Amino acid sequence: MSRRRIFEVDFMCSDNFCRCSQPAKLLYIYMCLNSDDEGFCSGVMQAMFFAGASDINLQELKDKNLIYEFDSGVACIKHWHVHNLIRADRVKATLYQKEKAMLEVINNVYQWRTNDNQLTTKCQPNDNQMTSNVGQMSAQVKLSKDKISKVIKEEVSEEESGQQVSTPTPEKTTRFIPPSQQDVENYIAEHGYHVDAERFILFYSSKGWMVGKNKMKDWKAAVQTWEKSWKADHPNGTATQTKKPEKESNSTFDIDEFFNLAVAHTRKAGSQ
Secondary structure (H helix, E strand, C coil): CCCCCCCCHHHHCCHHHHCCCHHHHHHHHHHHHCCCCCCEECCHHHHHHHHCCCHHHHHHHHHCCCEEECCCCCEEECCHHHHCCCCHHHCCCCCCHHHHCCEEEECCEEEECCCCHHHHHHHCCCHHHCCCCHHHHHHHHCCCHHHHHHHHHHHHHHHHCCCCCCCCCCCCCCCCCCCCHHHHHHHHHHHCCCCCHHHHHHHHHHCCCEECCEECCCHHHHHHHHHHHHHHHCCCCCCCCCCCCCCCCCCCCCHHHHHHHHHHHHHHHHHC
């Protein structure tokens, strides 16, 4: 799997992209970096965390027609093949074939898959126009490549202008927003918990805010679980403390008294 990601200069300098807010631009870049070889990104939450973006910025990219988002939480970079044309023998197929089946690539741009009969209807020759002349019949039945290309370009321009997209956009779902360290600290202080907010943030950030194989839904519930684990490790309700050194004895050493005792002992030994 190729890990190099390329961005097409003309696209990045286009008016449509430049009108995006700064967090939305960073979110788009991080989503491209997290995408597989076919432009599908399953780490949307992680990209939002690194870009400091929110659901508003994600919706902004969808409104600008730069990404597609599915009910599964997976997103697709619409102009992926404009940025990255990976050799077929080096492409690792995406794991999200169900989402890919909902799209088609036209002129290196992902589009919602529409009714294939529409193109067939436009290209079908009229039987009433056939004549006995074999040369004329062949010209009516077979469309040239230039004519097919013209039909496709017309459909693409109509779809991009929003006049022919018949597939409804996926319904909005409530998306989890990773908390800041300050949010966690405030929640811990409010409930008198003993959880380390910085450790909590670093732990789940490294896992992409996943709980097992599922995305986190409620970070406050996770904090409560950590608090229960802390109480189980500290049944007395306090952290283990190291013993304080004992106070030094207040007794003092009198050298004169010691000397007098030594002299008395020597005299007593001599008299014996």
